[in-house]
Amino acid sequence: MRSVEEHLAGILSAVPLLPPLDLALLEAQGGVLAEPVEAPVPLPPFDNSAMDGYAVVAADVAEATESDPVALPVIGDIAAGDVGVSAIRPGLSARIMTGAPVPAGADAVIPVEWTDGGTATVRVTRPVPPGHYIRRSGEDVEAGKVVVEAGTRLGAAQLGMIAAVGRSRVPVRPRPRVVVLSTGTELREPGTPLAAGQIWDSNSFMLTAAVNETGAKGYREATVGDEPAEVLESIEDQLARADALITSGGVSMGARDVVKEVFTAKAGESVVFSKVAMRPGKPQGFGLLNGTPIFTLPGNPVSAFVSFQVFVRPALHAMQGLPPEPLPTWPAVLTEDVTSPAGLRHFVRGRLAPRRGAYEVTPAETQGSHQLWSLSSADCLIVLPEDVEALPAGTQVQVMRLPS
Template identity: 40%
Template sequence: MRQMIPLEEARQIMLDAVRPLETIKVDLPDAFGMALAEDVTAPHPLPPFDRSPLDGYALRAADTVAAGREHPAALTVTETIYAGHTAKGTVEPGTAMGIMTGAPLPPGADCVIRFEDTRREGNQVYIFSPLQPEQGVIHAGEDVAAGETVLTAGVTVDAGVTGLLAALGQTRAAVRRQPRVALFSTGDELLEPYSPLVPGRIYNSNLPALAAQVREAGGIPLPGGNRPDQTALITATIEQALKVSDLIVSTGGVSVGERDVVKEAMEAAGVEPLFWRAGFKPGTPVVCGRKDGRLVVGLSGNPAAAMITFILLVRPVLRRLGGHREIDLPRVQARMAVGFPKGGRQRRFVRAVVRWRDGGYLARPAGLQSPGAMRSLVEGNALLDVPAGHGPLKEGEMVEAILIK
C-alpha cells in the first residue's frame, strides 16, 4: 500500500477506480441535481413561432416611412391578439393589430411598436416615427434552432436546464443514477445527539455533516451510525455496506493509535488497500481501498479534517460516479487581506473568507484552524491552498483559493 502520497496522486487513484453509474429515466422534476446521461436535441425551435416581446401593435414598417411628430401615420386597428391565440385576419396596408406579449406575429406584419410610443383614438392608432422591418420581433428559433444539440451528457440538471427541457416538451430525463454512500463513524467517545452528554464523551457531528456533504455533491447518504473501536464490528459494517452502496466513507480510527483499527478492519473485509496518508493538512491520515469496484474511504475523526478531506478527495469521486462533467469546485487567485502566521513543511488548506473587492478577490483566515474546529467552516467559504514548505502568508500575498460555497 502506498503511503504519504501527494494529494493529486491520491485523487487520481480514486478517480481512476470509478466510472459513472448506469443510466435511468426519471420524471423531470425528480432530475434536479442529477447529471444528464445523453445529449438532448431540440425537436422544434424556441420560440416555435415569430412573436412579440411586448404589449403594443403589430404593423407593416412600410406604413410608417413618412411618420413624424407633426404628421403621424394613422392606422386602423382591426383586432387584438392575445398570448395563446392567433390572428383571425391579416395585417393589410394601412392597418395594425393590437398584440400582447408572447402572442404570435400576425400574417402581413413585420414589426411591433409598444403601446407607450403611440396614441390611440377609437380604432385609429397614430405612429410618430418610422419603424424598421424586424423591429420589436422575436423570431422562431432565435433562442434554439430545431435539431440543435442544446444540452450534452454530463450537464448537471439545475433550474435552467429543467426549464429548457420543459420548453422542449420533455416530461422525463435520461440521467445517471445518484451514488449511494454508506456512512459510519468509529470511536468509543461518540454519542448520538439524543443521548445525555456525559464526561469524556462528545456528540457525533461527523455523520450528519458528511451526509449533508454527500447531498450537496449529488449523492444519497446512507447513515450507518457509530461503531466502537472494535475490529470485528467495523469489519462487519464494511461488509454490509458493500452490499447496499456505491461508496463507503467512515470517520475516525485511521491514524497510528492503539485503537485506530479501521485499516485492519478493511483488510479483514477483503478490501484491497490503495493508499494510506496523504501529504496535506488537515486530514493527513486518510486511507482508501477497493473491493468489488467500490471504494472504501476512511477519513480523520477530527470534524474539520474529515469535511476538508471529503471536499478534496471524496467529492470529486461522487461527482464522477454521478456522471457530472464538472467534478471540481472553482479555484481563484486571492490576495491576503491580513497575514496568516503558520507555515510548515506540509501542504496546508486554510479555512478562509474570500470576497470580491475592488476588482479582485480578498482572502481572510476564518477562525480557529485546528483539525477539530468546526466554526471556521461555517464562517468560511473557501480553502486557501498553501504549498508545502511555504512560510507564513503575508498581507498582500497572492494565494490560490478553492471556493467551497
Template identity: 50%
Template sequence: MIDDARVHSVEEHLERVLDGIGSLDPIELTLLDAQGLLLAETIVSPVALPGFDNAAEDGYAVRSVDTRDATADAPAELPVVGDVVAGAKSRSGMGPGLAMRIMTGAPIPAGADAVIPLDETDGGVARVAVRRPTRSGENIRRAGEDLAAGEPAIGAGAALGPQQIALLASIGRDRVTVRPRPRVVVVSTGSELVEVGQRPAFGEVTDANSYLISAAARDSGADAYRVGIVPDDHSRLLDVLESQLLRADILITTGGVSMGAFDVVKQTLSEVGTVDFVKVAMQPGAPQGFGHLGNHVPIFCLPGNPMSALVAFEVFVRPAIRKLLGKRNIQRATVQAAALERIDSPAGVRQYRRGVLHREANGDYSVTFVGGSGSHLIASMASSNCLVVVDEAVTEVVVGSRVTVIPLLLSHR
C-alpha cells in the same frame, strides 16, 4: 492490505483515488430532479422556437405600406377590424388598409407584416391613428428565429441550470438522461460517540463527523445518507458496511484509521484485503484508507478528528464525487492571498490551516489564520471560510508572503 512502509505525497494518494473511481450509468430524471446535473444525451428540438410569428409588443397589426406616410401631425387612419389575443387557436387575416389590435405573444394575422406599439397610436378601438411609419417585420418574433425544428437544443455534457431547464420545457421535454448524483453513505465509528441530542457522559463525545461529512458530500453534489454511529466492534462494522453496499456509490467512514491498538476500522477492513491504509505527507489528515468493497464500491476511511476529516474530504473525496458527476473541474478553485500573520509549518508536510479570506479594496486577497493547528478544534473550523495551503518545502509563512488559499464556498449543484 496495510501499506505503512512509506509516506505518500498528496498527489500520489489522489492519483490512486481517482484511478479507483469509475463512472455511473446515466439515468432518466424529470427536469427539476435533473437540475445541476450533466446531460448524458444531445437533445434535438422537435419544434421551432417560437412556433409561429407573434407580436413582440401590445399594439396593432398593420401592413407597413399603409403607414409609410404617417407622421405625428398627419397620422395614418386605419379601421380596426378585430382583436388578436395571446392563445388564439386559429390565425386571423386582414386586408389592405386595415389594422387589428394585438396582444404580446399573439399570432400575426395573415396580411400584416408589422406591429405598431400601442403608445405610438391614439389607442383607438374602431379606428386607429398611427403616428409614424412602420418597417416590415417590426415587432414581430419570427417562427424559428430562436431555434429551428431539428436543430440541437442542448449538447451532451451540458450542465442543467435554470436556463437550460427552461429551454427543455419549451421544446416539450419533461424527462432527460443525465449523469446521476453519486449516493454517498457516511458512517461514524467509535464507542465513545453519542447521537446529537443525547447528553454525553464523561468520556463520551457527540457525533459531529457524520453530519460534517454528509453535509460536505451534499455540497459537492452528491446524495448523502448518514447511517450514524457504529461502535468499535469488528463484526458490527462489517455488517453495517455490507448492508449499505446496494445503495452506495461511495462509502465513507470516519475514525479508527490511526496506529492505535483499538483502531477497529483499520483492523477490520485490512482483513477484507481490498483497502489500503497509508500515511500521506499532510497535516491534518495523514492517516488515510482507500479501496473497494463488494461489487467494486469505493470506500474512503478518513481520520476521526473533525478538521482531519474535513481536509481529507476536500482533498480526496470531493474530487472523486465530482469525477462521478462528470464535472470538468473536480478541484475547488484557488486564489493567492497575502498572509496577515506568521506561522511555522513542518518540513516535508503539506499543511492545511483554517483561515478567513478577505477581499481588499483593490481587489487583492488577504488571509488570517483561525485557531491553532489542532485537528479537534470545531469552533474555529466553523468560523473559517477557507483552507490555507502551506507547501511541503515551506517551513515559515511570514507576514505579507503569498499563500495558496482554497475558499470553502457553498456550491450549488
C-alpha cells in the same frame, strides 16, 4: 508517505462512472446530462409578438404623431395559441397579444400604449420601423442547435430549455447516493446528554452536508461503536443502497482503529490504508467493496473535512461524468507570517478580504485538527506546498475557496 496527487490519482482511477438513467424532467434535476439535447425546431417556432398591441404594416404608420395620429381599421383579435391562419393587408390592423403569431402581411407591432386602445378603429400616435416588437422564428435557437451539452448539471434553467424544445425525458447520470457513517464508542447524538468521556457527533452532519454541496445525495447514518462486528454489519447494510460510502474515525495507528481492522479483514487489498503527505488528514483509506467506493477518513473533524474536499469531492464529480475539479483556487497575499511542517502539504484555515482589486488572507488563530470553530469561521484553505517551512507576511499564496 504518498503524495496528495498520488492518492487522488488512485481514487480517480478506481471510482466508477455511474450509468445514465432515462428520467422525466423534474426527476432529472440535479443529475448530469449524459448526451446532448438538440432543438428539433427553431425557437420561437414562428414569428410572434413581443408586446400586447396591434399588428400593422410599418409604412402605414410612418407619419403618425401625437398631434396627428393615424387611424386604422381593426379586423380582429389574435391571441397567444391562435392556430388559425390570419393575414392583413396594407391599411388594416389586428389587435394582437404577447406571444401570438404575427399575421401574414404585417411587419411590425405597435404597443397598445402608443395607441388609443380602440377595438374597431385604432389611432396610432408613433411611427415604428419594420420588425418592431416582433420575435422572429429561430431568434432564440435555430433548428438542430445543441441547447444543453452533455456533462451539464441540470438546474432550473437547463430543464426549462429542454422542455422548450419538446423533450419530456432525458438520460442523466444521477446524483450519487452517499452514505456517511461515524464510528466511535464516545460519540453521542446531538440533543442527548453526555456522560464523562463522551462527545456529540459532528462529523457525520458535516460530511453529509459536504456531500450535498457537491450535488450528490448525502444520507447520514447513526453512529456506531468500536466493535468490529457492529461496524461491519452497519457497512454491509448500507452497500445495497449506496453508490459510495464515507466513514470517519478508526483509520490511524491506534489499538482500537476499528475501521481499518474491519476493512483489512473483509476486503484484503481492495481497501488500502496509507499515510498521505498532508496536514491535516495524513491517515487515509480508500478502496472498493463489492464495487462500491469506500472513503475512510480520519476522525478529527478538520482532518475529515479537508480530506473530503481534497479527495472525495473530485471523486463524486467524476462518478457523475463531471471534471474531477478541486475547490476553486486563486492567489491571495498573507497578512501574517505562517509556518508549515517540512515535507507535508499544509491546508491552513483562513479568511479572505478584498485588497486593492485582489485578496489578502489572514490565517486562523488556531489550526489544530480537532478545532472545529476555526473551520466554521473560515472561508478558505491556504495551501502551503511540501517544500515550504515558513512564509512571511506579504507573500502571495494560493487559497482554496470553501463552499459558502
